[in-house]
Amino acid sequence: MLAHNVQPHKFLTRMAGIYLHIPFCKQKCHYCNFFSLASVKNKVPFLKALEREIVLQQEYLHNEEVQTIYFGGGTPSMLEADEIKHILQTLGRHYRLSPDVEITLEGNPDDLTFDKIKQFRALGINRLSIGIQSFHDDDLAYLNRVHNASHAKNVIKNAFDAGFEKLTIDLIYGIPTLTDKKWIANVDYFLETGINHLSAYALTVEPRTALAQLIGKGKLKAVDEQQSVRHFEILMQRMEAAGFVHYEISNFAKPGHYSKHNSLYWIGGNYLGLGPSAHSYNGISRQWNVSHLTKYISEAGQSESVFEKEELTLDQRYDEYVMTSLRTSWGCDLEHIQNAFGVRYSNYCIKQAQSFIREEQIEQREHRLFLTQKGKLFADGIAAELFI
Ligand code: SF4
Structure with a gap:
Protein backbone atom coordinates (compact mmCIF):
# COMPACT_ATOMS: atom_id res chain seq x y z
CA MET A 1 0.00 0.00 0.00
CA ILE A 267 5.32 21.64 -6.44
CA GLY A 268 6.56 24.31 -8.84
CA GLY A 269 7.03 27.15 -6.33
CA ASN A 270 9.18 30.20 -7.07
CA TYR A 271 12.79 30.24 -6.01
CA LEU A 272 15.79 32.45 -6.42
CA GLY A 273 19.21 30.82 -6.69
CA LEU A 274 22.25 32.89 -5.72
CA GLY A 275 25.90 32.00 -6.21
CA PRO A 276 27.75 30.35 -9.10
CA SER A 277 25.76 27.65 -10.96
CA ALA A 278 22.58 28.39 -8.95
CA HIS A 279 19.23 28.10 -10.76
CA SER A 280 16.14 30.28 -10.34
CA TYR A 281 12.52 29.86 -11.40
CA ASN A 282 9.58 32.25 -11.10
CA GLY A 283 6.80 30.40 -12.92
CA ILE A 284 7.54 31.98 -16.30
CA SER A 285 11.25 31.79 -16.83
CA ARG A 286 14.21 30.00 -15.41
CA GLN A 287 17.73 31.29 -15.22
CA TRP A 288 21.04 29.85 -14.19
CA ASN A 289 24.24 31.50 -13.07
CA VAL A 290 27.62 30.94 -14.64
CA SER A 291 29.46 27.86 -13.29
CA HIS A 292 32.77 29.67 -12.96
CA LEU A 293 33.94 31.26 -9.74
CA THR A 294 36.15 34.08 -11.03
CA LYS A 295 33.57 35.07 -13.67
CA TYR A 296 30.91 35.03 -10.97
CA ILE A 297 33.09 37.18 -8.70
CA SER A 298 33.74 39.79 -11.39
CA GLU A 299 30.18 39.93 -12.78
CA ALA A 300 27.71 39.12 -9.99
CA GLY A 301 25.61 42.08 -9.01
CA GLN A 302 27.12 44.25 -11.77
CA SER A 303 25.88 42.72 -14.99
CA GLU A 304 23.17 40.37 -16.18
CA SER A 305 25.80 38.37 -18.07
CA VAL A 306 26.31 36.39 -14.87
CA PHE A 307 23.21 34.36 -15.76
CA GLU A 308 21.49 32.88 -18.80
CA LYS A 309 17.74 33.05 -19.01
CA GLU A 310 15.09 31.01 -20.77
CA GLU A 311 11.37 31.80 -21.08
CA LEU A 312 9.51 28.52 -20.70
CA THR A 313 6.98 27.42 -23.31
CA LEU A 314 3.73 25.80 -22.21
CA ASP A 315 5.09 22.42 -23.34
CA GLN A 316 8.22 22.87 -21.23
CA ARG A 317 6.21 23.89 -18.19
CA TYR A 318 3.95 20.84 -18.60
CA ASP A 319 7.01 18.53 -18.94
CA GLU A 320 8.58 20.07 -15.86
CA TYR A 321 5.39 19.64 -13.85
CA VAL A 322 5.03 15.98 -14.89
CA MET A 323 8.69 15.24 -14.16
CA THR A 324 8.63 16.67 -10.65
CA SER A 325 5.10 15.81 -9.51
CA LEU A 326 5.27 12.17 -10.56
CA ARG A 327 8.25 11.70 -8.25
CA THR A 328 6.23 12.80 -5.22
CA SER A 329 3.68 11.14 -2.95
CA TRP A 330 1.22 13.91 -3.95
CA GLY A 331 1.22 12.57 -7.48
CA CYS A 332 0.61 14.16 -10.83
CA ASP A 333 -2.68 16.04 -10.69
CA LEU A 334 -4.70 15.81 -13.92
CA GLU A 335 -7.08 18.52 -12.74
CA HIS A 336 -4.14 20.86 -12.15
CA ILE A 337 -2.82 20.03 -15.65
CA GLN A 338 -6.22 20.83 -17.16
CA ASN A 339 -6.46 24.15 -15.31
CA ALA A 340 -2.89 25.25 -15.80
CA PHE A 341 -2.17 23.97 -19.31
CA GLY A 342 -5.50 23.04 -20.89
CA VAL A 343 -7.57 19.93 -21.61
CA ARG A 344 -5.36 18.89 -24.54
CA TYR A 345 -2.50 18.35 -22.04
CA SER A 346 -4.55 16.45 -19.44
CA ASN A 347 -5.97 14.16 -22.17
CA TYR A 348 -2.51 13.55 -23.54
CA CYS A 349 -1.13 12.76 -20.07
CA ILE A 350 -3.80 10.18 -19.22
CA LYS A 351 -3.50 8.58 -22.67
CA GLN A 352 0.28 8.20 -22.30
CA ALA A 353 -0.15 6.79 -18.78
CA GLN A 354 -2.42 3.90 -19.88
CA SER A 355 0.31 1.34 -20.66
CA PHE A 356 2.01 2.06 -17.29
CA ILE A 357 -1.32 1.68 -15.48
CA ARG A 358 -1.75 -1.73 -17.16
CA GLU A 359 1.80 -2.71 -16.11
CA GLU A 360 1.08 -1.58 -12.53
CA GLN A 361 3.82 1.02 -12.63
CA ILE A 362 1.33 3.89 -12.31
CA GLU A 363 -1.77 3.87 -10.15
CA GLN A 364 -4.65 6.29 -10.76
CA ARG A 365 -6.65 7.51 -7.81
CA GLU A 366 -9.39 9.97 -8.65
CA HIS A 367 -7.70 12.71 -10.66
CA ARG A 368 -4.11 11.92 -9.66
CA LEU A 369 -1.45 9.58 -11.01
CA PHE A 370 1.06 7.98 -8.65
CA LEU A 371 4.10 5.80 -9.23
CA THR A 372 3.74 2.37 -7.61
CA GLN A 373 6.72 0.75 -5.83
CA LYS A 374 7.48 -0.99 -9.14
CA GLY A 375 7.13 2.28 -11.07
CA LYS A 376 9.51 4.11 -8.72
CA LEU A 377 12.34 1.96 -10.09
CA PHE A 378 11.81 3.54 -13.53
CA ALA A 379 10.64 7.03 -12.55
CA ASP A 380 12.66 9.04 -15.08
CA GLY A 381 11.83 6.77 -18.02
CA ILE A 382 8.11 6.80 -17.20
CA ALA A 383 8.02 10.59 -16.85
CA ALA A 384 9.77 10.93 -20.22
CA GLU A 385 6.99 8.90 -21.86
CA LEU A 386 4.40 11.35 -20.48
CA PHE A 387 6.28 14.37 -21.87
CA ILE A 388 4.90 16.29 -24.85
S1 SF4 B 1 32.92 17.46 -3.55
FE1 SF4 B 1 30.82 17.46 -4.27
S2 SF4 B 1 29.85 15.70 -3.26
FE2 SF4 B 1 31.76 16.13 -2.17
S3 SF4 B 1 31.16 17.46 -0.48
FE3 SF4 B 1 31.76 18.79 -2.20
S4 SF4 B 1 29.86 19.23 -3.31
FE4 SF4 B 1 29.45 17.49 -1.96
Whole structure:
Protein backbone atom coordinates (compact mmCIF):
# COMPACT_ATOMS: atom_id res chain seq x y z
CA MET A 1 0.00 0.00 0.00
CA LEU A 2 1.37 3.38 -0.94
CA ALA A 3 1.39 6.14 1.61
CA HIS A 4 -0.20 9.07 -0.21
CA ASN A 5 -0.43 12.53 1.12
CA VAL A 6 -2.51 14.33 -1.46
CA GLN A 7 -2.59 17.71 0.21
CA PRO A 8 0.85 19.25 -0.12
CA HIS A 9 -0.63 22.67 -0.67
CA LYS A 10 -1.92 22.78 2.90
CA PHE A 11 1.56 23.63 4.08
CA LEU A 12 2.95 24.88 0.81
CA THR A 13 0.55 27.52 -0.39
CA ARG A 14 2.25 30.21 -2.46
CA MET A 15 5.75 29.49 -1.31
CA ALA A 16 8.91 31.22 -2.34
CA GLY A 17 12.43 30.28 -1.39
CA ILE A 18 16.06 31.30 -1.73
CA TYR A 19 18.95 28.95 -2.48
CA LEU A 20 22.57 30.03 -1.88
CA HIS A 21 25.34 28.04 -3.51
CA ILE A 22 28.57 27.99 -1.48
CA PRO A 23 31.10 26.55 -3.93
CA PHE A 24 33.91 25.35 -1.67
CA CYS A 25 34.91 21.86 -0.54
CA LYS A 26 37.92 20.44 1.25
CA GLN A 27 38.50 17.91 -1.50
CA LYS A 28 36.49 16.62 -4.43
CA CYS A 29 34.52 13.44 -3.84
CA HIS A 30 35.10 10.98 -6.71
CA TYR A 31 31.44 10.98 -7.85
CA CYS A 32 30.82 14.73 -7.57
CA ASN A 33 29.50 16.66 -10.54
CA PHE A 34 28.29 19.70 -8.59
CA PHE A 35 30.03 23.00 -9.12
CA SER A 36 32.56 23.22 -6.30
CA LEU A 37 36.28 23.90 -5.89
CA ALA A 38 38.71 22.27 -3.47
CA SER A 39 40.14 25.63 -2.38
CA VAL A 40 38.84 28.56 -0.35
CA LYS A 41 41.35 31.03 -1.74
CA ASN A 42 38.58 33.18 -3.27
CA LYS A 43 36.24 33.03 -0.31
CA VAL A 44 36.34 36.76 0.58
CA PRO A 45 35.71 38.09 -2.98
CA PHE A 46 33.03 35.40 -3.41
CA LEU A 47 31.19 36.61 -0.30
CA LYS A 48 31.31 40.19 -1.58
CA ALA A 49 29.96 39.12 -4.98
CA LEU A 50 27.21 37.11 -3.29
CA GLU A 51 26.19 40.17 -1.29
CA ARG A 52 26.00 42.24 -4.49
CA GLU A 53 23.88 39.56 -6.17
CA ILE A 54 21.51 39.40 -3.18
CA VAL A 55 20.88 43.12 -3.61
CA LEU A 56 20.64 43.08 -7.42
CA GLN A 57 18.09 40.24 -7.50
CA GLN A 58 15.77 41.59 -4.80
CA GLU A 59 12.91 42.10 -7.29
CA TYR A 60 13.03 38.54 -8.66
CA LEU A 61 10.52 37.11 -6.17
CA HIS A 62 8.18 40.13 -6.53
CA ASN A 63 8.22 40.75 -2.80
CA GLU A 64 6.67 37.33 -2.14
CA GLU A 65 7.20 36.18 1.42
CA VAL A 66 10.25 33.92 1.62
CA GLN A 67 9.42 30.71 3.46
CA THR A 68 12.69 28.86 3.01
CA ILE A 69 16.38 29.68 2.77
CA TYR A 70 18.78 26.92 1.83
CA PHE A 71 22.58 27.04 2.06
CA GLY A 72 23.79 24.33 -0.34
CA GLY A 73 26.94 23.60 -2.22
CA GLY A 74 29.71 22.74 -2.16
CA THR A 75 30.09 22.74 1.59
CA PRO A 76 28.39 25.66 3.37
CA SER A 77 29.64 24.38 6.75
CA MET A 78 33.13 25.51 5.67
CA LEU A 79 31.98 29.12 6.17
CA GLU A 80 32.40 30.72 9.57
CA ALA A 81 29.30 31.52 11.63
CA ASP A 82 29.98 35.27 11.22
CA GLU A 83 29.99 34.90 7.44
CA ILE A 84 26.64 33.09 7.47
CA LYS A 85 25.31 35.71 9.87
CA HIS A 86 26.28 38.49 7.46
CA ILE A 87 24.53 36.72 4.56
CA LEU A 88 21.36 36.26 6.63
CA GLN A 89 21.40 39.92 7.68
CA THR A 90 21.75 41.02 4.05
CA LEU A 91 18.85 38.76 3.03
CA GLY A 92 16.77 40.17 5.91
CA ARG A 93 17.34 43.73 4.67
CA HIS A 94 16.32 43.03 1.07
CA TYR A 95 13.65 40.29 1.17
CA ARG A 96 10.42 39.76 3.05
CA LEU A 97 11.29 36.76 5.23
CA SER A 98 8.54 34.78 6.91
CA PRO A 99 8.72 34.86 10.73
CA ASP A 100 8.95 31.06 10.68
CA VAL A 101 11.28 30.79 7.72
CA GLU A 102 12.93 27.36 7.39
CA ILE A 103 16.69 27.91 7.18
CA THR A 104 18.65 24.83 6.15
CA LEU A 105 22.40 24.54 6.05
CA GLU A 106 24.22 21.65 4.39
CA GLY A 107 27.33 20.48 6.18
CA ASN A 108 29.87 17.71 6.26
CA PRO A 109 30.69 15.72 9.40
CA ASP A 110 34.35 16.76 9.44
CA ASP A 111 33.49 20.49 9.73
CA LEU A 112 30.59 20.27 12.10
CA THR A 113 32.17 20.42 15.54
CA PHE A 114 29.84 20.81 18.50
CA ASP A 115 30.82 24.51 18.87
CA LYS A 116 30.25 25.27 15.22
CA ILE A 117 26.85 23.55 15.22
CA LYS A 118 25.88 25.56 18.30
CA GLN A 119 26.93 28.81 16.62
CA PHE A 120 24.87 27.96 13.53
CA ARG A 121 21.83 27.18 15.67
CA ALA A 122 22.22 30.50 17.52
CA LEU A 123 22.06 32.34 14.18
CA GLY A 124 18.58 30.99 13.50
CA ILE A 125 19.58 28.10 11.25
CA ASN A 126 16.84 25.65 12.18
CA ARG A 127 17.49 22.68 9.89
CA LEU A 128 20.79 20.89 9.39
CA SER A 129 21.42 18.61 6.41
CA ILE A 130 24.45 16.40 6.96
CA GLY A 131 26.29 14.63 4.14
CA ILE A 132 26.93 11.33 5.88
CA GLN A 133 26.68 9.00 2.81
CA SER A 134 27.65 5.85 4.76
CA PHE A 135 28.46 4.71 8.28
CA HIS A 136 31.29 2.49 6.92
CA ASP A 137 34.88 3.60 6.34
CA ASP A 138 35.48 1.54 3.17
CA ASP A 139 32.46 3.09 1.41
CA LEU A 140 33.60 6.57 2.41
CA ALA A 141 37.09 5.80 1.07
CA TYR A 142 35.58 4.55 -2.23
CA LEU A 143 33.69 7.85 -2.53
CA ASN A 144 36.78 9.90 -1.48
CA ARG A 145 34.89 11.62 1.33
CA VAL A 146 36.97 13.57 3.86
CA HIS A 147 35.20 12.18 6.92
CA ASN A 148 35.17 8.72 8.42
CA ALA A 149 32.46 6.59 10.03
CA SER A 150 33.22 7.81 13.53
CA HIS A 151 32.84 11.48 12.45
CA ALA A 152 29.52 10.48 10.86
CA LYS A 153 28.19 8.98 14.09
CA ASN A 154 29.51 11.77 16.36
CA VAL A 155 28.06 14.60 14.29
CA ILE A 156 24.52 13.30 14.77
CA LYS A 157 24.92 13.28 18.52
CA ASN A 158 26.46 16.77 18.43
CA ALA A 159 23.60 18.14 16.31
CA PHE A 160 20.98 16.82 18.74
CA ASP A 161 22.97 18.05 21.76
CA ALA A 162 23.27 21.51 20.17
CA GLY A 163 19.50 21.76 19.95
CA PHE A 164 18.75 20.90 16.33
CA GLU A 165 15.33 19.29 16.13
CA LYS A 166 15.10 19.37 12.35
CA LEU A 167 17.84 17.15 11.03
CA THR A 168 18.29 15.27 7.82
CA ILE A 169 21.12 13.17 6.50
CA ASP A 170 22.15 11.99 3.04
CA LEU A 171 23.00 8.36 2.39
CA ILE A 172 24.26 6.82 -0.86
CA TYR A 173 23.45 3.27 -1.95
CA GLY A 174 24.73 1.13 -4.79
CA ILE A 175 28.39 1.72 -3.79
CA PRO A 176 30.33 -1.38 -4.95
CA THR A 177 31.85 -1.81 -1.45
CA LEU A 178 28.40 -1.59 0.18
CA THR A 179 27.03 -5.12 0.51
CA ASP A 180 23.31 -5.63 1.09
CA LYS A 181 24.09 -6.44 4.72
CA LYS A 182 26.02 -3.19 5.20
CA TRP A 183 23.27 -1.21 3.50
CA ILE A 184 20.70 -2.70 5.85
CA ALA A 185 23.00 -1.75 8.74
CA ASN A 186 23.21 1.85 7.41
CA VAL A 187 19.44 2.18 7.15
CA ASP A 188 18.93 0.60 10.57
CA TYR A 189 21.55 2.85 12.13
CA PHE A 190 19.74 5.85 10.68
CA LEU A 191 16.42 4.60 12.10
CA GLU A 192 17.97 4.20 15.56
CA THR A 193 19.15 7.83 15.60
CA GLY A 194 15.58 9.16 15.76
CA ILE A 195 16.15 11.59 12.85
CA ASN A 196 12.91 12.30 11.02
CA HIS A 197 14.13 12.91 7.47
CA LEU A 198 16.40 11.01 5.10
CA SER A 199 17.59 11.70 1.56
CA ALA A 200 19.00 8.60 -0.14
CA TYR A 201 20.54 8.55 -3.60
CA ALA A 202 21.79 5.84 -5.93
CA LEU A 203 25.46 6.23 -6.77
CA THR A 204 25.62 7.33 -10.39
CA VAL A 205 28.73 7.59 -12.50
CA GLU A 206 28.55 10.94 -14.23
CA PRO A 207 30.79 11.61 -17.22
CA ARG A 208 33.95 13.61 -16.56
CA THR A 209 34.05 12.75 -12.86
CA ALA A 210 37.03 11.15 -11.14
CA LEU A 211 34.81 8.13 -10.53
CA ALA A 212 34.19 7.63 -14.26
CA GLN A 213 37.94 7.86 -14.93
CA LEU A 214 38.97 5.56 -12.11
CA ILE A 215 36.41 2.93 -13.10
CA GLY A 216 37.48 3.33 -16.75
CA LYS A 217 41.12 2.65 -15.79
CA GLY A 218 40.10 -0.36 -13.70
CA LYS A 219 41.26 1.32 -10.46
CA LEU A 220 37.82 1.23 -8.84
CA LYS A 221 35.13 -1.40 -9.08
CA ALA A 222 32.24 -0.56 -11.44
CA VAL A 223 28.76 0.24 -10.17
CA ASP A 224 26.23 -2.59 -10.54
CA GLU A 225 22.71 -1.42 -11.40
CA GLN A 226 21.09 -4.56 -10.00
CA GLN A 227 22.73 -3.87 -6.65
CA SER A 228 21.30 -0.32 -6.67
CA VAL A 229 17.82 -1.66 -7.44
CA ARG A 230 18.09 -4.15 -4.55
CA HIS A 231 19.25 -1.41 -2.19
CA PHE A 232 16.38 0.86 -3.25
CA GLU A 233 13.87 -1.94 -2.57
CA ILE A 234 15.43 -2.65 0.84
CA LEU A 235 15.29 1.07 1.62
CA MET A 236 11.62 1.50 0.65
CA GLN A 237 10.58 -1.57 2.61
CA ARG A 238 12.46 -0.65 5.82
CA MET A 239 11.54 3.04 5.78
CA GLU A 240 7.88 2.37 5.19
CA ALA A 241 7.84 -0.25 7.99
CA ALA A 242 9.33 2.39 10.31
CA GLY A 243 6.52 4.88 9.57
CA PHE A 244 8.30 7.14 7.09
CA VAL A 245 6.46 8.59 4.11
CA HIS A 246 8.29 8.14 0.83
CA TYR A 247 7.29 11.63 -0.22
CA GLU A 248 9.70 11.97 -3.12
CA ILE A 249 11.76 9.35 -4.95
CA SER A 250 14.91 10.17 -2.95
CA ASN A 251 13.28 11.51 0.21
CA PHE A 252 11.62 9.99 3.24
CA ALA A 253 10.13 11.81 6.22
CA LYS A 254 7.95 11.23 9.21
CA PRO A 255 4.61 13.04 8.70
CA GLY A 256 5.06 16.76 9.35
CA HIS A 257 8.84 16.64 8.78
CA TYR A 258 9.00 17.19 5.03
CA SER A 259 11.63 19.59 3.72
CA LYS A 260 9.79 22.79 2.86
CA HIS A 261 12.58 23.88 0.58
CA ASN A 262 12.75 20.75 -1.55
CA SER A 263 8.96 20.47 -1.65
CA LEU A 264 8.88 23.97 -3.09
CA TYR A 265 10.87 22.72 -6.11
CA TRP A 266 8.58 19.73 -6.53
CA ILE A 267 5.32 21.64 -6.44
CA GLY A 268 6.56 24.31 -8.84
CA GLY A 269 7.03 27.15 -6.33
CA ASN A 270 9.18 30.20 -7.07
CA TYR A 271 12.79 30.24 -6.01
CA LEU A 272 15.79 32.45 -6.42
CA GLY A 273 19.21 30.82 -6.69
CA LEU A 274 22.25 32.89 -5.72
CA GLY A 275 25.90 32.00 -6.21
CA PRO A 276 27.75 30.35 -9.10
CA SER A 277 25.76 27.65 -10.96
CA ALA A 278 22.58 28.39 -8.95
CA HIS A 279 19.23 28.10 -10.76
CA SER A 280 16.14 30.28 -10.34
CA TYR A 281 12.52 29.86 -11.40
CA ASN A 282 9.58 32.25 -11.10
CA GLY A 283 6.80 30.40 -12.92
CA ILE A 284 7.54 31.98 -16.30
CA SER A 285 11.25 31.79 -16.83
CA ARG A 286 14.21 30.00 -15.41
CA GLN A 287 17.73 31.29 -15.22
CA TRP A 288 21.04 29.85 -14.19
CA ASN A 289 24.24 31.50 -13.07
CA VAL A 290 27.62 30.94 -14.64
CA SER A 291 29.46 27.86 -13.29
CA HIS A 292 32.77 29.67 -12.96
CA LEU A 293 33.94 31.26 -9.74
CA THR A 294 36.15 34.08 -11.03
CA LYS A 295 33.57 35.07 -13.67
CA TYR A 296 30.91 35.03 -10.97
CA ILE A 297 33.09 37.18 -8.70
CA SER A 298 33.74 39.79 -11.39
CA GLU A 299 30.18 39.93 -12.78
CA ALA A 300 27.71 39.12 -9.99
CA GLY A 301 25.61 42.08 -9.01
CA GLN A 302 27.12 44.25 -11.77
CA SER A 303 25.88 42.72 -14.99
CA GLU A 304 23.17 40.37 -16.18
CA SER A 305 25.80 38.37 -18.07
CA VAL A 306 26.31 36.39 -14.87
CA PHE A 307 23.21 34.36 -15.76
CA GLU A 308 21.49 32.88 -18.80
CA LYS A 309 17.74 33.05 -19.01
CA GLU A 310 15.09 31.01 -20.77
CA GLU A 311 11.37 31.80 -21.08
CA LEU A 312 9.51 28.52 -20.70
CA THR A 313 6.98 27.42 -23.31
CA LEU A 314 3.73 25.80 -22.21
CA ASP A 315 5.09 22.42 -23.34
CA GLN A 316 8.22 22.87 -21.23
CA ARG A 317 6.21 23.89 -18.19
CA TYR A 318 3.95 20.84 -18.60
CA ASP A 319 7.01 18.53 -18.94
CA GLU A 320 8.58 20.07 -15.86
CA TYR A 321 5.39 19.64 -13.85
CA VAL A 322 5.03 15.98 -14.89
CA MET A 323 8.69 15.24 -14.16
CA THR A 324 8.63 16.67 -10.65
CA SER A 325 5.10 15.81 -9.51
CA LEU A 326 5.27 12.17 -10.56
CA ARG A 327 8.25 11.70 -8.25
CA THR A 328 6.23 12.80 -5.22
CA SER A 329 3.68 11.14 -2.95
CA TRP A 330 1.22 13.91 -3.95
CA GLY A 331 1.22 12.57 -7.48
CA CYS A 332 0.61 14.16 -10.83
CA ASP A 333 -2.68 16.04 -10.69
CA LEU A 334 -4.70 15.81 -13.92
CA GLU A 335 -7.08 18.52 -12.74
CA HIS A 336 -4.14 20.86 -12.15
CA ILE A 337 -2.82 20.03 -15.65
CA GLN A 338 -6.22 20.83 -17.16
CA ASN A 339 -6.46 24.15 -15.31
CA ALA A 340 -2.89 25.25 -15.80
CA PHE A 341 -2.17 23.97 -19.31
CA GLY A 342 -5.50 23.04 -20.89
CA VAL A 343 -7.57 19.93 -21.61
CA ARG A 344 -5.36 18.89 -24.54
CA TYR A 345 -2.50 18.35 -22.04
CA SER A 346 -4.55 16.45 -19.44
CA ASN A 347 -5.97 14.16 -22.17
CA TYR A 348 -2.51 13.55 -23.54
CA CYS A 349 -1.13 12.76 -20.07
CA ILE A 350 -3.80 10.18 -19.22
CA LYS A 351 -3.50 8.58 -22.67
CA GLN A 352 0.28 8.20 -22.30
CA ALA A 353 -0.15 6.79 -18.78
CA GLN A 354 -2.42 3.90 -19.88
CA SER A 355 0.31 1.34 -20.66
CA PHE A 356 2.01 2.06 -17.29
CA ILE A 357 -1.32 1.68 -15.48
CA ARG A 358 -1.75 -1.73 -17.16
CA GLU A 359 1.80 -2.71 -16.11
CA GLU A 360 1.08 -1.58 -12.53
CA GLN A 361 3.82 1.02 -12.63
CA ILE A 362 1.33 3.89 -12.31
CA GLU A 363 -1.77 3.87 -10.15
CA GLN A 364 -4.65 6.29 -10.76
CA ARG A 365 -6.65 7.51 -7.81
CA GLU A 366 -9.39 9.97 -8.65
CA HIS A 367 -7.70 12.71 -10.66
CA ARG A 368 -4.11 11.92 -9.66
CA LEU A 369 -1.45 9.58 -11.01
CA PHE A 370 1.06 7.98 -8.65
CA LEU A 371 4.10 5.80 -9.23
CA THR A 372 3.74 2.37 -7.61
CA GLN A 373 6.72 0.75 -5.83
CA LYS A 374 7.48 -0.99 -9.14
CA GLY A 375 7.13 2.28 -11.07
CA LYS A 376 9.51 4.11 -8.72
CA LEU A 377 12.34 1.96 -10.09
CA PHE A 378 11.81 3.54 -13.53
CA ALA A 379 10.64 7.03 -12.55
CA ASP A 380 12.66 9.04 -15.08
CA GLY A 381 11.83 6.77 -18.02
CA ILE A 382 8.11 6.80 -17.20
CA ALA A 383 8.02 10.59 -16.85
CA ALA A 384 9.77 10.93 -20.22
CA GLU A 385 6.99 8.90 -21.86
CA LEU A 386 4.40 11.35 -20.48
CA PHE A 387 6.28 14.37 -21.87
CA ILE A 388 4.90 16.29 -24.85
S1 SF4 B 1 31.16 17.46 -0.48
FE1 SF4 B 1 29.45 17.49 -1.96
S2 SF4 B 1 29.86 19.23 -3.31
FE2 SF4 B 1 31.76 18.79 -2.20
S3 SF4 B 1 32.92 17.46 -3.55
FE3 SF4 B 1 31.76 16.13 -2.17
S4 SF4 B 1 29.85 15.70 -3.26
FE4 SF4 B 1 30.82 17.46 -4.27
